[in-house]
């Protein structure tokens with residue numbers, strides 16, 4: 001089989017029936033070389049500075065300064081002097097690694113401190129949190145260990161890949177995004193058919209930046225004797241009266257069965273967590289394969305996160321600045337007639353539809369010194385390509401204005417405005 005590189009997408013290399021793994025890897029290698037030779041090297045971009053709203057980015061030795069919207073460093077904590085200091089002190093006090101998995105000696109006092117800190121952040125007791133090496137494993141490992149073949153995961157189709165991965169070995173049904181009628185239908189038919197019914201949703205959806213109708217979903221789930229798990233990685237630190245995330249203002253923080261999150265976005269670091277009652281967290285802690293067979297966060301990361309959690313309350317200024325930026329930027333895009341969809345968070349899409357035009361917009365934005373993510377299938381539906389941007393507290397007005405001017409200019413050429 002010969003793959004036509006000029007029309008191929010990454011997805012075409014997942015499975016080529018007549019190629020074994022090495023042949024498939026070779027074909028993929030040639031495809032990447034073709035992409036590079038033909039100027040499509042967006043995927044190879046390397047950031048040559050630290051994480052920031054202004055980044056020096058490039059391909060190999062060609063680098064340039066860009067205003068960046070590609071990171072989820074929402075509050076700018078990857079560069080906060082107090083977070084850095086706490087990380088340095090972590091290394092000095094405890095060294096660089098854990099050198100064992102949590103269950104066989106790799107669980108240290110700083111892990112215990114972090115679990116206490118993140119649990120109390122959500123108004124829970126210390127034993128109601130368990131930490132993981134990433135947000136991805138917090139989701140996938142939790143689902144893998146809690147659900148068996150007699151159970152079912154009922155998931156919003158727009159949830160993160162880590163949730164899909166966690167459901168590989170169990171029964172899974174998806175409902176159209178935020179569609180309560182469809183969810184109720186599945187709950188009804190599942191009620192007597194499966195032992196555990198676990199509904200999984202995101203607080204904030206990562207591609208549209210919109211939020212889940214949590215109160216309505218919670219009521220439905222409980223009406224049909226199910227459990228509710230919410231991944232709120234893009235909500236925590238941003239939404240809610242005190243930054244506790246999408247759930248906070250619903251008053252259900254102490255009622256949601258399982259809350260999962262990451263330390264790689266708002267908290268500016270690496271790691272994940274699960275908040276649940278102490279039976280569930282203990283079960284996950286002692287049964288999940290990732291806790292038994294894989295090491296968790298090193299000292300610098302853990303002590304840095306502990307400080308970042310404290311800063312959410314100590315320096316609410318960052319959240320205020322983030323929201324000033326979100327509101328200013330979204331209004332600017334809307335005023336240009338661009339379609340920002342239903343976002344209610346720091347994730348702001350400019351919906352374009354056609355994947356080729358979206359690619360062109362991404363390239364032209366880079367020519368204007370603006371670094372964004374063009375998102376196409378399979379990350380979103382085929383006709384739903386968009387430019388995805390994450391606004392942060394460290395963007396300055398000049399960065400946002402420069403980007404709005406770039407969009408205005410590109411719209412004159414490519415007519416991407418919907419209004």
Ligand code: PMP
Nearest residue numbers: 134135136160206233262264271
């Ligand atoms: N859930 C969602 C909704 C995400 O967007 C992400 C990260 N892209 C994750 C989970 C995984 O988080 P982490 O990067 O910590 O593995």
